[in-house]
Amino acid sequence: MPAPRRRPSPPRKPRSPRSRLGGDVSLAPLEPPPTAPVVRAPSAQFLHGRGGAVGRVTRELAHRFRTAIDSEFDRQYERILAELGPGDFDPFGFDLGYARYAVHFAAALYRRWFRCKVRGLENVPPGRALLVANHSGQLPIDGMMIATALILDHQPPRLVRSMIEKWAATLPVVSTFFARCGQVVGIPENCRILLEREELILVFPEGARGISKTIDRAYQLEEFGAGFVRLALENRAPIVPVAVVGAEEQYPSVLNLRALADVIGAPAVPISPLFLLGPLGLLPLPTRYHITFGRPIVLGGEGDEDDEQVAEHVRVVRSAIQDLLRRTLDERKSIFG
Numbered sequence: 001m002p003a004p005r006r007r008p009s010p011p012r013k014p015r016s017p018r019s020r021l022g023g024d025v026s027l028a029p030l031e032p033p034p035t036a037p038v039v040r041a042p043s044a045q046f047l048h049g050r051g052g053a054v055g056r057v058t059r060e061l062a063h064r065f066r067t068a069i070d071s072e073f074d075r076q077y078e079r080i081l082a083e084l085g086p087g088d089f090d091p092f093g094f095d096l097g098y099a100r101y102a103v104h105f106a107a108a109l110y111r112r113w114f115r116c117k118v119r120g121l122e123n124v125p126p127g128r129a130l131l132v133a134n135h136s137g138q139l140p141i142d143g144m145m146i147a148t149a150l151i152l153d154h155q156p157p158r159l160v161r162s163m164i165e166k167w168a169a170t171l172p173v174v175s176t177f178f179a180r181c182g183q184v185v186g187i188p189e190n191c192r193i194l195l196e197r198e199e200l201i202l203v204f205p206e207g208a209r210g211i212s213k214t215i216d217r218a219y220q221l222e223e224f225g226a227g228f229v230r231l232a233l234e235n236r237a238p239i240v241p242v243a244v245v246g247a248e249e250q251y252p253s254v255l256n257l258r259a260l261a262d263v264i265g266a267p268a269v270p271i272s273p274l275f276l277l278g279p280l281g282l283l284p285l286p287t288r289y290h291i292t293f294g295r296p297i298v299l300g301g302e303g304d305e306d307d308e309q310v311a312e313h314v315r316v317v318r319s320a321i322q323d324l325l326r327r328t329l330d331e332r333k334s335i336f337g
Contacts, residue, residue, distance in 0.1 A: 065104060070111045073152060083157040090182075091193065094159075098180035103151060109141070110148040113286050114246065118149045120293035124158070128195045128237045129296070130228055131160065131202045134221055134321055135210030137247035137284075138270045140164075143202055145289050146242060150200065161194050162202040167267055188231060195235040203228045205314075212256055212268030218248040219325050221318060229313045234303030239317055241294040243324030249335050250284035287335050292324045 066074035084099060110116050124131070133146060140162075147160035163186030169175045184190045186203070194201055204210060205224035213222070232239050253270035261269045274281035297320065299313050 062104065066107070069104075069107050070152075073107050073111065076152070076157070080151055080157045084151070084159050092161075092182075092184050092190065093176075093179035094182040095180040098177070099182065102177075102181045103148075106144050106148040107152060110145055110152060110289075113284075114141075114145060114250075114289040115286075116145055116149060116289040116291060118153055118291045118293075120295075121149065121154050123293045123295050124150065124154060124200070124240055125238055125296055127198045128235065129200055130232050130237050130239045131200065131242050131293075132228060132239050132317055132321065133202065133204060133242035133244055134219075134325060135204035135206045136213060136218070136244070138211060138251040138253055138268075138272070139284070140211065141250065141284060142244045142247040142289075143204070145247075146202055146244065146291060149291055158200050160200050160202050163191065163204070165208060165267060167208075167265070188227060191231050192235060195231070195237050201237075205318075208267030212253070212270060213248070214254055214256060214270075215248065215252040219245070219329060221322055221325075224314050224318050226307075226310050226314050229299065229310050229317070230303050233299055233301040233305065233310075233313075238296040238298050240296050241317060241320040241324060243292045243294070243321055243328055244289065245292075245325065245328045245332060246287040246289035246335070249287045252285075285335075288332075288337055290328050290332060292328050294320055294324050 063074065066077055080103065081096065081100060084096060084103075131146065133142070136142060143162045147162065150158040150160050159182055162183045164178055164183050166185055166187070168178060169185045184194065191201060191203075205228055206222040207225060209222040213220070228239070231237070251270065251272050251274060253272050255271040257269040257271065261267065272281070274283075274285070297317060301309070301313075305313075
């Protein structure tokens with residue numbers, strides 16, 4: 001008796017890129033999504049549309065909040081949104097809807113809490129460029145203030161794309177928020193894509209070593225990585241040195257628990273006297289920020305230079321930032337003034 005014939009199994013569906021790549025997929029640029037019209041129910045349109053009740057109240061509250069921060073910010077707000085809105089799909093997930101809320105929060109910190117004093121914005125060239133800055137303060141508020149300076153005080157407003165640590169991309173919620181606000185994981189491929197799009201990129205060559213310094217090493221630059229120099233050479237991008245004074249004192253750290261940081265996989269675990277204040281200790285001190293943009297440095301080369309030449313370029317940029325820090329510290333009257 002012949003054996004029964006087996007029915008052919010249905011073809012297997014191909015696995016999605018996310019299932020093949022796992023968590024690393026978030027580090028790569030995204031493909032443009034298919035466009036589709038969004039249809040709202042009549043009740044939702046009434047409540048949330050531009051003419052809806054909730055929409056009108058929200059816009060009025062936002063207007064009053066902007067005016068309380070700075071009347072000039074309120075007058076410039078629509079232009080800021082127009083300048084920040086990318087002309088085409090952003091491959092890294094920047095979303096103007098998210099960014100508009102972040103701009104309000106950052107503007108309040110910039111104008112009212114840290115009372116930022118900025119010099120040298122005219123040194124930021126149009127088109128592609130690398131902003132290279134010192135890093136400090138335990139939390140990356142210094143990067144937020146640099147980006148806010150380019151949005152509020154530069155004419156026209158410029159969107160800054162900060163290169164963030166790979167560790168930050170593993171954090172739930174935080175990683176999504178950073179991406180929606182235009183921040184990008186700091187790998188060379190991402191940086192090259194942004195420079196080809198003529199964007200402005202913020203780089204901290206000290207990395208986690210800089211931001212986690214204890215207060216006894218305030219304004220002493222750590223060793224710089226060399227990757228930003230090769231990117232500048234390969235993409236013919238000018239380098240603008242940036243000095244930030246005021247961030248070191250916002251969360252004065254007296255100790256870094258490196259062993260605990262290694263266990264939990266964090267760059268650092270700082271210990272600050274502010275933590276003795278309980279929940280209030282989570283607020284940064286209202287130090288006054290002084291942000292100075294130096295003259296652009298244009299490096300000659302093609303990106304295939306040997307390590308000694310690249311190291312010399314790194315020393316030039318590092319010295320320029322250290323000089324800006326010294327001059328700004330000499331001119332500062334006090335931590336809060």
